[in-house]
Amino acid sequence: MDKVIYYSDELNDEFSEAKIEPRVIDGSYVYVYKSLWKKFTHFFWLRIVAHPIASCYLIFKYHHKFINKKVIKPYKKDAYFIYGNHTHNICDAFIPPKISGWTDAHVIVNPENVSIKGMGNVVESLGGVPLPSNKDAMKNFISCIETRVKEKKVIAIYPEAHIWPFYTKIRPFKDMSFRYPVEYNKPVFSYTNVYLKRKHGKTPTIHTYIDGPFFPDTTLSKPEARKKLRDQVYNQMVLRSKENTVEIIKYIKKEESHD
Incomplete structure (x- = not known):
């Protein structure tokens, strides 16, 4: 460990090194393109470029592997939602496509x-x-989610919302993002990235634990079902986070940083 970060708000603090002025996503933003060119560029960037790069980066830099990925296999022909902890700006972009496969x-x-x-x-x-x-x-965003569910695609969500690099615990998160699997009655899986110490070098190994499925409880009201799903995912991620064996960055709450 060679770095310390002081935080004050687990829900809203952001520690991504990239400082970008966000564009306004308004009603003119097109979420679902139907043109053949857009479909081709999607295939090109995802299958020809991103997948090989992701595989090489994850394996050679982090000796990455999935644990318990078999739980997803029975649901590959349907839409499902995956929720992960947000601790790496690059790996967090590469891992969802590796989970979903083709x-x-x-x-x-x-x-x-x-x-x-x-x-x-x-x-x-x-x-x-x-x-x-x-x-x-x-309106367009919700329509996009509905379209992807009908197309039997995978929707990946980082409920913590903000990147905390190499954080080894699970931050509390709200249940709003669990409205989607409740609305469409689709299964949910959690994936928890943990960091393991290597015998040589400072770069950790990353293991991704996949757990589930968790299903919306149709006997409950939608807000209650949403909260139940959130708690199931959160508790499972907390359990898996105990597998971390190395702390690259130490996070200290500001009010606790006394001499």
Whole structure:
């Protein structure tokens, strides 16, 4: 461990090194393209470029492997939602497509991810779905989620919302993002990235634990079902986070940082 970060708000503090001015995602933003060119660029960037790079990066840099990925196999022909901890700016973009395999993974991202000049279209082609900035865009966003569910795609969500690099615990998160599996009655899986110490070098090994499925409880009201799903995912991620064996960055709450 050679770095310390002081935080004050587990729900809202952001520690991504990238400082990007977010674009406004309004009603004019097109979430679902139907043109053949857009479909080709999606295939090109995702299958020809991103998948090989992701595989090499994860394996050679982090000796990455999945644990318990078999639980997803029975649901590969249907839509499902995956929720992960947000602790790495690059790996968190690469891992969802590796989980979904040949099924497209559409990752819900902050507007900053599609705001980089020259890269916004690439992120979109890779499956990035930016959060809306206003009510007009929200209608299109919800329509996009519904479309992807009907197409039997995978929707990936980082409920912690903000990146805390190499954080080894699970931050509390709200249940709002669990409205989607409740609304469409689709299974949910959690994936928890943990960091393991190597015998040599400072770079950790990353293991991704996959757990589930968790199903919306149709006997409950939608808010209650949403909360239940959130708690199931959160508790499982907390359990898996105990597998971390190395702390690259130490996080200390400001009010606790006394001499």
